Amino acid sequence: MKTSLSKPSRALAVLAASALLSACGTTRLAGDQSNASNLATSTPVPTAASERSPSAQPSGAPQSSVATVNLGSGAGAGGATSAGAAALLALPSQRVVYFDFDSFAIKDDFKPLLDGYSRVLSANRGKKLMIEGHTDERGGREYNLALGQKRAGAVVSSLKLLGVNEGQVEAVSFGEERPSTQGTDESAWAKNRRAELKDR
């Protein structure tokens, strides 16, 4: 469906519409009033004494209003860069470790890279990293969240074996929720099976 609104404006329109829908009444109905009725009898017409005009609205919020919580547009993906970090050595510029399908094993290719990280972190005990694990899009979201966690965990284990302190590294996962590359073929999938090393 094509509209003339850009995506952010559409999102705002949806939010605005939903804000209008969630009424801010101070009272709520206890429940609708179903009467098991003999419909041959006369119609009861409740009249509110103070509200005679046809346009007056009764007080009370609708039964199922949902309040919208808007977290704003965010700072974008990525951990904060450590401000004013006086690192004695710079971290390697390569920030990503890639994995084979269904695997969380660190391939030999990446061992020199992790060596480099462990040296910097061992020399700078105040330096911290977040290791973020990811999967490709195939499979269930919660299971993939756990698989991504295993990948991040494998990187953390390697770093700890190389001398990095427990408190300097945390393993987290985005599962399939934050692909670096869109696509439904193996070349895209291979780029999404990864762990990213981010400043904390």
Add this chain to the structure above:
Amino acid sequence: MPAVDRARRALVTSGLLAATAPALAQFRVEISGIGATQIPLAAAVFRGEADAGVAVSRIVRADLERSGLVRTLDVDQELDERSAVDLAQWRGRGVDALLAGSVTRLLDGRFDVRYKLWDAVKNQELLGQSKVVLAADLRLAAHRVADEIHEKLTGERGVNATRIAYVVRAGRRFTLHVTDADGEGGQVALASPEPIISPAWSPDGRRLAYVSFETQKAVIWVQDLVTGQRSMLASFRGSNSAPAWSPDSRQLAVALSQAGLTQLYLMPAGGGTPQRLTRSNGIDTEPVFASDGRSIFFVSDRGGGPQIYRVGLDGDAPQRVTFAGSYNISPAISPDGTQLAFITRQGAGYRLMLQDLKDGTVLPLSDTQDDESPSFAPNGRLLVYASRVRGNDVLMTTTLDGKIKTRLLSISSGADMREPAWGPFGR
């Protein structure tokens, strides 16, 4: 083509042409399949519903058709609940039941919704009701009318007045929606620049637990839907996910990776110290409580690939439940405890299956390739799930025999609609 379908097509077309329509294209209900016995029910437009601005009779008809209970026919006369009707004439036209009603605006601005249901076969009145509601509650009143009729005709509770939660990703925006069980009337509970997954309804329908990545990792939150108040339930080291409420609302089962591997824990609903529930050398995740609250079904790959297990809260060892195939995930348990819905991987596809827990028979419920997140309606008669049809992400409902399917909601490719969770009875 019956008049009802023609009217539906017209509505879909006009919806698509509206230039300021919201990002979600909300299709009218499309129902496929043939049910066992469908009662022919003639339904008149409710007197006054056009002025009230809510097509109460159409909502009632769509609700009843979606349950597979009836097929509806138009009424070409003006009738309401007070009309004198010639039931024999209706019977002669092949109609078993007749519905007519009215929507009347009261002096205080509320509306009086009344209806009568006649049985043309037994030549008697079946049901007559009246309810007074705010204008904003007219849709809900229509759903309640459908529930009352459903219960009168079947003896079982209808789910038309219940709600469904789901997540939409559009570009870099993620929104958690709450909508009526017919997919209409959606409201946004949370809008975020980061992913939201695994919404779970509290048993009283007042709160949603969910996983949000707004702090750059998976954290479980609990949010009050009416007030918008929210708090973190679990933000331990690593990932915190897969929340599932106990039936008594006092605790949640969650998946935490704080011990290294993702394992299951129990947490008090108000937050606190997690108590470990499973110990395996694999991944344990996706817990869901049985209705009696005494056992939990979950996914574990302790045996190689992910399979579904069941563990009693009394401390016995988990028992494996799924045996066919090498990848079975996303369990959902029917309220009566006899049916397990789940997703199985077959080749490159992920398909919705139903297993009878009494005798072990397994039935495929769909012929699509991209199914996710099944969730039972609270009367156990329907499942909602996410799927992909012709490149579009959709929410579908299905009866448990797989025969009657409804496309609830649909959005065009470029956005992503996932993670449906069916809410409880009682709004």
